Amino acid sequence: MLKIHYDLPLHRDSASRFLPWITGLMVFLGVMSLAFALVLGNAASSWSQALGSSLTVQILPLAPGKPGQDERVRQALDLLRETPGVSAARALPKSESEKLVSPWLGSNASLSDLPLPTLVDVRADGTSLNVALLRQRLDAEIPGSVLDDHGNWLGEVSRAAVTVQTLAFGALALIALTAILAVIFAVRAGLQLNRSTVELLHIMGASDRYIARQFQRSAAGNASRGGLAGLVLAVLALFAAQRIVGPQSGLPIRLALPLTDCLWLLLVPLAATFFAALTARLTVLATLKRLP
Amino acid sequence: MIRFDSVGMRYGSGPEVLRDITFELAPGSFHFLTGPSGAGKSSLLRLLYLAHRPSRGLVTLFDKDISSLSRPELSLLRRRIGVVFQDFRLIDHLSTLDNVALPLRLAGAREDQIREHVSELLRWVGLGDHLEARPPTLSGGQQQRVAIARAVINRPSLLLADEPTGNVDDRIGTRLLHLFEELNRLGTTIVIATHNEALIERFNHPRLHLQGGHLDRLPPGAKPY
Ligand SMILES: Nc1ncnc2c1ncn2[C@@H]1O[C@H](COP(=O)(O)OP(=O)(O)OP(=O)(O)O)[C@@H](O)[C@H]1O
Numbered sequence: 001m002l003k004i005h006y007d008l009p010l011h012r013d014s015a016s017r018f019l020p021w022i023t024g025l026m027v028f029l030g031v032m033s034l035a036f037a038l039v040l041g042n043a044a045s046s047w048s049q050a051l052g053s054s055l056t057v058q059i060l061p062l063a064p065g066k067p068g069q070d071e072r073v074r075q076a077l078d079l080l081r082e083t084p085g086v087s088a089a090r091a092l093p094k095s096e097s098e099k100l101v102s103p104w105l106g107s108n109a110s111l112s113d114l115p116l117p118t119l120v121d122v123r124a125d126g127t128s129l130n131v132a133l134l135r136q137r138l139d140a141e142i143p144g145s146v147l148d149d150h151g152n153w154l155g156e157v158s159r160a161a162v163t164v165q166t167l168a169f170g171a172l173a174l175i176a177l178t179a180i181l182a183v184i185f186a187v188r189a190g191l192q193l194n195r196s197t198v199e200l201l202h203i204m205g206a207s208d209r210y211i212a213r214q215f216q217r218s219a220a221g222n223a224s225r226g227g228l229a230g231l232v233l234a235v236l237a238l239f240a241a242q243r244i245v246g247p248q249s250g251l252p253i254r255l256a257l258p259l260t261d262c263l264w265l266l267l268v269p270l271a272a273t274f275f276a277a278l279t280a281r282l283t284v285l286a287t288l289k290r291l292p
Numbered sequence: 293m294i295r296f297d298s299v300g301m302r303y304g305s306g307p308e309v310l311r312d313i314t315f316e317l318a319p320g321s322f323h324f325l326t327g328p329s330g331a332g333k334s335s336l337l338r339l340l341y342l343a344h345r346p347s348r349g350l351v352t353l354f355d356k357d358i359s360s361l362s363r364p365e366l367s368l369l370r371r372r373i374g375v376v377f378q379d380f381r382l383i384d385h386l387s388t389l390d391n392v393a394l395p396l397r398l399a400g401a402r403e404d405q406i407r408e409h410v411s412e413l414l415r416w417v418g419l420g421d422h423l424e425a426r427p428p429t430l431s432g433g434q435q436q437r438v439a440i441a442r443a444v445i446n447r448p449s450l451l452l453a454d455e456p457t458g459n460v461d462d463r464i465g466t467r468l469l470h471l472f473e474e475l476n477r478l479g480t481t482i483v484i485a486t487h488n489e490a491l492i493e494r495f496n497h498p499r500l501h502l503q504g505g506h507l508d509r510l511p512p513g514a515k516p517y
C-alpha cells in the first residue's frame with residue numbers, strides 16, 4: 001500500500017478546515033431534499049395505484065315508470081363482471097349508502113324514503129381495463145348510470161406531486177452546485193496559501209498529477225468526514241419526522257422509505273466525496289497549467 | 293549538455309534582465325557563475341532549472357530543445373536537476389528528513405531506502421542530530437546544508453547552486469564544495485553562483501561572468517577586470 005505523504009500542509013489552512021462543515025451542511029440538505037423527493041414519488045404512485053384500481057358506478061334513481069332500480073343495478077353488475085379487466089363489482093347495500101350521506105343529512109332523517117343512487121364499487125386489476133369503452137357501454141345500455149374513475153382528481157394529485165418532486169430535485173442540483181463552488185473556492189485558497197510550496201514541488205519535477213493528488217485526497221477526506229456527519233444528522237432528522245408523521249398520524253403519506261431508496265440517500269455523501277475530489281483535481285490541474 | 297543561443301529573459305513586461313546570452317557547457321563540467329549583485333545570476337539559474345521561460349532564443353538542456361517538450365517530459369527533466377536556492381525554500385512543516393527525502397519520493401523510491409539514504413547524507417553534512425527538526429528551528433547555515441542535501445540526494449545530472457556557501461563559515465563552505473566536487477567526479481554537471489572570491493580561488497574551475505546582461509567565459513584562475 002502506498003503511504004500518503006502530504007508535502008503541503010493542507011490540513012492546517014483555514015480554507016480546507018471549513019470544507020467539512022460546508023460539505024456536512026450540503027449533504028444534510030441534499031439528503032433531506034432527496035428523501036423528500038423520494039417520499040413524494042412513492043406517495044404519488046401508491047395513491048394512483050390505490051385510486052387507479054378502483055372505480056365507482058352510480059345508478060341514479062329514475063322517475064317512476066322507467067326501468068326499476070334493482071333491475072338496472074343487476075344489469076350493470078352483469079355488464080361489469082363480463083368486462084375484461086374488472087376483477088370485482090359489488091353494489092353497496094342501501095345501509096352503506098345511507099351511512100355515506102348521513103353526515104350531511106343527519107342520522108335520524110328518514111333516509112329510506114329518499115331516492116338515493118345505488119353505488120357500485122368496481123375493482124380493476126392492473127391496467128387492462130379500457131375505461132372509455134366501459135363508459136360508452138354503460139351509457140348505451142344502462143340509462144341513468146354514471147362512471148367515476150377518479151381520473152380528474154388523480155391527474156391533479158400526480159401533477160402536483162411531480163411538480164413538487166421536480167422542485168426537490170432542482171434544490172438538490174443547486175445544493176450540489178453550491179458544494180462544488182465551495183470546493184473550488186477552498187482549493188483555490190489552499191493553492192494560494194501554499195503557493196510557494198506548490199511552485200517548489202513543480203520545480204523539483206513533481207508532476208501536475210502528484211500535486212493534484214494531494215489536494216484531491218485532502219478534499220476527499222474533508223468531504224467524506226463532513227458528508228458522514230451530514231448523513232447521520234439527516235437520518236436522525238428523518239427518523240424524528242417519521243415519528244411525528246407516522247402511520248398513527250392518519251396522514252395519507254408514509255415517510256418510511258424502502259431499502260432501495262435508502263441506498264440512494266447513502267449515495268449522497270459518496271457523491272459529495274467523489275465530486276469534491278474531482279473538483280479539487282480539476283481546479284488544481286487548471287491552476288498548475290499556468291506554471292511554466 | 294547545456295546550450296543557450298541568443299537567449300533573452302525578462303520578468304513580465306519589464307526590461308530584459310538577460311540579453312543575448314550564448315554559451316555551451318560540456319557534460320561533467322564544473323563552473324562558477326559570478327557577477328555583481330543584480331546582474332542576473334539567479335535569473336540565469338531560473339532559466340536552467342526550468343522555472344522560467346526565455347523571452348527569446350533557444351535553450352537546449354540534456355540535448356533537448358526545451359520549448360519542444362511536453363509538460364510530463366519537462367517534469368521528468370526537472371527531476372534530473374538538483375537546485376540549491378538562494379533562499380533555501382525548505383518546506384517549513386516537514387522535518388529535515390522529509391525535506392531532503394522529497395526528490396526521492398518524487399522519483400518513487402522505496403521508503404526504507406529513503407530513510408537510510410537520507411540520514412546518512414544528513415550525518416555527512418553535520419546534521420545527524422537534527423533529522424526530525426523543522427527548518428524554522430535551524431540556524432541559517434544549517435538550513436543551507438539541508439537545502440544542499442536535498443539538491444544532491446538524488447545524484448542529479450545537473451546541479452545548480454545559488455550562493456550555497458553564503459551562510460556558512462569557511463570550513464563548512466570548503467567541505468560543501470568538496471561534496472560538489474565529489475558529485476562532479478561521479479558525472480554531475482555543476483554550476484555554482486557565488487560572490488565568494490576566496491572559494492573561487494581555492495577551487496580551480498572556469499567561471500561564467502555576468503555583467504550588464506551579458507555573459508563572459510573566463511578560464512580557471514582568471515579574474516574579471
Ligand atoms: N521576480 C522578479 N520580478 C521582477 N524582477 C526581478 C525578479 N527577480 C529578479 N528581478 C530583477 O532581475 C534582475 C536580476 O536579478 P537576479 O536575482 O537574477 O540577480 P543576482 O545576480 O542573482 O543578484 P544577487 O547576487 O543579489 O543574488 C534584478 O534587476 C532584479 O531586480
Ligand SMILES: [Mg+2]
Nearest residue numbers: 333334378454
Ligand atoms: Mg541571486
